[in-house]
Amino acid sequence: MDLILQPWPWYIGGPLIAISLLLYFYFGQNFGASTNFDTLCSMAGAGKFSDYFKKDWKERDFALMFVIGLIIGGFIAANYLIPNQNIDLNPTTVQELTDLGFSNVGNQYFPDEIFGEDVFSSLKGFLILIISGVLVGFGTRYAGGCTSGHAITGLSSLQLPSLLAVIGFFIGGIIATWFIIPILF
Amino acid sequence: MKNIKFLILGVFFAIVLSKTQAISWYRFYEMFKFQSFHMFGIIGGAVVISLVFMQLFKSGKIKDINGNKIVPKPKKKGFISTIFGGTLFGLGWAISGACAAPIFVILGFKLVPALILLVGALLGAFIYGLLSKKLPN
Helix, strand or coil: CHHHCCCCCCCHHHHHHHHHHHHHHHHHCCCCCHHHHHHHHCCCCCHHCHHHHCCCCHHHHHHHEEEEEEHHHHHHHHHHHHHCCCCCCCCHHHHHHHHCCCCCCCCCCCHHHCCCCCCCCCHHHHHHHHHHHHHHHHHHHCCCCCCCHHHHHHHHHCCCCHHHHHHHHHHHHHHHHHHHHHHCC | CCCCHHHHHHHHHHHHHHHHCCCHHHHHHHCCCCCCHHHHHHHHHHHHHHHHHHHHHCCCCECCCCECCCCCCCCCCHHHHHHHHHHHHHHHHHHCCCCCCHHHHHHCCCCCHHHHHHHHHHHHHHHHHHHHHCCCC
C-alpha cells in the first residue's frame, strides 16, 4: 500500500502511459483526448451553428466513457490515493514562484492563485481560467491533437505534423511560462 | 456495456496522471523552465515505449481485440495550422497547467475551477468549428 500512496517516479509514469496507449489501440481506437471537445460540442447541439459539428456523437460513445473514467479516476486519486500533495520541486522553481507571489509552492498540486475556490469573486482569476481553456480548446482542434494525440501517439508513429505540433506546444508553453505568467502575477 | 473497458481505462489513465504528478500545474511550470527532468522523463519515456508498440502494430505482432491490424490514423497536415494551433494550445496549457485529458482528471480534484477550464475549452473548440473553413492551413 505504501508503494501506491507514494508519488510515482517518471520511469513508472512513462511506461504506464504507453500501456494506456497500447490498450486504447488494442480496443480498436486511436489514443487521444482532445477530439472529445468536438464531441461534447456536437452533443450540446453545436451542429445548429456549424456543419463542422454535424457528426454522430454516438459513434464516439467509447470516448465519452473514457472521459467519465478520467473524472472518476481523478476523484479516486484525489480522495484515496494521494494522502498529501507535496511535490519535490526544484528549489529554484520554488524560489521563483514565491518571488512572483505564489504561496505554499509545491505543497499542493494546484496553486490557489489559479485554482482557488474564489474564482467567481475574482474577475482576473476567472478570466485566466476561461481564456486558457479557450486557448487549449481552440489550439488543440486547430493543431489536430493534444499531448496524447500528437506528443505521444503522433511522435511514436513518426508523423511529421505531430513534430511540428509539439514544437508549437513548446513555443507557446515557453512564451507563457517565461513572459506571460510573470506579467499575470 | 461493450464500452465499459474504456471507462476502466479512463480510471487507470487518470490515476497514472495523478500519481505521477503529471496533472500538477507546478510540474508544467518546471518543465517549461527546464528546471526538472520529471515531465520530460514521463513524456519521453511514454514516446519511446510507444515507438516499440507502434513497430509491433506495424509488423502485425500485436493486433486489436477483433484481430485487425492496428493502424494509427494519419494526422492532418498543414504547416500553419499545426505550428500556430500548437502554439496557442501551448499558451493555454502552460498558464492553466491543463491539457485535454487532465482537464477531466482535474474535475475530480478541483471541481469548480476545472469546470471553468472545461467550458473555456468547449468554447474554444466551438469557435474553431465556426471558423474552421476560413482559417489558413
